[in-house]
Amino acid sequence: MTALLTIKDLKVYYPIKTGILNRTTDHIKAVDGVDLVIEAGKTYGIIGESGSGKSTIGKTIVGLEQATSGEIIYEGVNILHKKAKKRFEYNKDVQMIFQDSLSSLNPKKRIKDIISEPLKNFEKLKGEELQARVREIIKIVGLDEDSLYKYPHQFSGGQRQRIDIARAVATRPKLIIADEPVSALDLSVQAQVLNYLKRIQKKYGIAYLFISHDLGVVYHMCDTLAIMHRGRFVEVGGRKDIYQDPRHIYTKRLLAAIPQTTIADREINKQRRQKLEQEFLAQKIQGYDESGKPYPLQRISETHLVALRKGERSNVEDDH
Ligand SMILES: Nc1ncnc2c1ncn2[C@@H]1O[C@H](COP(=O)(O)OP(=O)(O)O)[C@@H](O)[C@H]1O
Numbered sequence: 001m002t003a004l005l006t007i008k009d010l011k012v013y014y015p016i017k018t019g020i021l022n023r024t025t026d027h028i029k030a031v032d033g034v035d036l037v038i039e040a041g042k043t044y045g046i047i048g049e050s051g052s053g054k055s056t057i058g059k060t061i062v063g064l065e066q067a068t069s070g071e072i073i074y075e076g077v078n079i080l081h082k083k084a085k086k087r088f089e090y091n092k093d094v095q096m097i098f099q100d101s102l103s104s105l106n107p108k109k110r111i112k113d114i115i116s117e118p119l120k121n122f123e124k125l126k127g128e129e130l131q132a133r134v135r136e137i138i139k140i141v142g143l144d145e146d147s148l149y150k151y152p153h154q155f156s157g158g159q160r161q162r163i164d165i166a167r168a169v170a171t172r173p174k175l176i177i178a179d180e181p182v183s184a185l186d187l188s189v190q191a192q193v194l195n196y197l198k199r200i201q202k203k204y205g206i207a208y209l210f211i212s213h214d215l216g217v218v219y220h221m222c223d224t225l226a227i228m229h230r231g232r233f234v235e236v237g238g239r240k241d242i243y244q245d246p247r248h249i250y251t252k253r254l255l256a257a258i259p260q261t262t263i264a265d266r267e268i269n270k271q272r273r274q275k276l277e278q279e280f281l282a283q284k285i286q287g288y289d290e291s292g293k294p295y296p297l298q299r300i301s302e303t304h305l306v307a308l309r310k311g312e313r314s315n316v317e318d319d320h
């Protein structure tokens with residue numbers, strides 16, 4: 001087990017400014033005390049509903065948002081303390097893919113130039129060497145060389161996500177933050193894009209931080225899953241812990257939201273969902289303090305952590 005990236009007690013607060021003096025009157029605690037370890041070559045999933053703080057974690061890792069406090073340690077060094085120019089290697093090693101490639105890919109550039117850019121910047125490639133790498137990269141995501149001369153809008157959503165993956169993979173990074181990379185795609189296309197991500201991971205040993213609002217989509221992707229709510233992790237575990245032995249009410253709700261394929265399952269699931277919803281709304285629930293903030297995580301097995309009040313036991317009898 002090699003830790004590639006470690007986050008310790010990360011907090012990211014956005015100021016709320018009001019009045020004509022534009023003074024900071026309060027903060028949105030988008031990320032409020034998160035710890036995680038991403039291992040080399042593995043996939044760490046962060047799952048939670050919209051607004052829970054997932055993207056803020058991803059953006060803070062790549063430097064698009066500023067941490068309020070905490071540490072982000074990459075290969076033994078806290079990158080939050082590194083001077084911008086010393087982050088060259090880090091910026092090459094850690095790439096990000098977004099949900100909406102139509103806005104993240106420059107619409108005025110041909111695919112060839114989009115993929116060339118990081119190679120020129122980070123590896124100083126040029127001429128035939130650069131061309132050869134670009135041709136090799138576009139093939140990795142199953143597109144032909146003709147695609148290189150087209151513009152982003154000439155592709156379907158799924159193809160465009162694959163192009164964005166190609167751009168991210170170009171510099172052979174060690175970690176890719178994939179923020180809802182398939183959420184805008186049809187189900188059939190989602191599976192295809194996920195397969196490319198898996199294949200690329202295997203071939204190059206890349207680690208992923210995979211962000212999604214949907215526990216159904218990430219089942220085959222993640223080695224470790226963190227369930228996020230209100231800026232904090234409410235449950236962390238392996239695939240088995242989360243899907244077969246969920247303990248936090250919020251994890252159970254996310255599981256119940258996965259669409260069922262048979263009619264019988266749908267009916268059972270509907271009843272389960274209604275019961276969970278009542279429990280949740282009645283606040284007869286474990287896992288949150290009086291102010292609605294999730295409790296700190298407690299370890300319940302070697303791989304499984306749950307947000308519980310101190311001294312409280314997770315409910316062992318299971319309705320899943
Ligand atoms: N730049 C920003 N300024 C102020 N508030 C923000 C900003 N970005 C996100 N937020 C707020 O932070 C919270 C977490 O947002 P985000 O990380 O985008 O969540 P998620 O990706 O889980 O949907 C939300 O309440 C959101 O409105």
Ligand SMILES: [Mg+2]
Binds near residue numbers: 051054055056
């Ligand atoms: Mg988001």
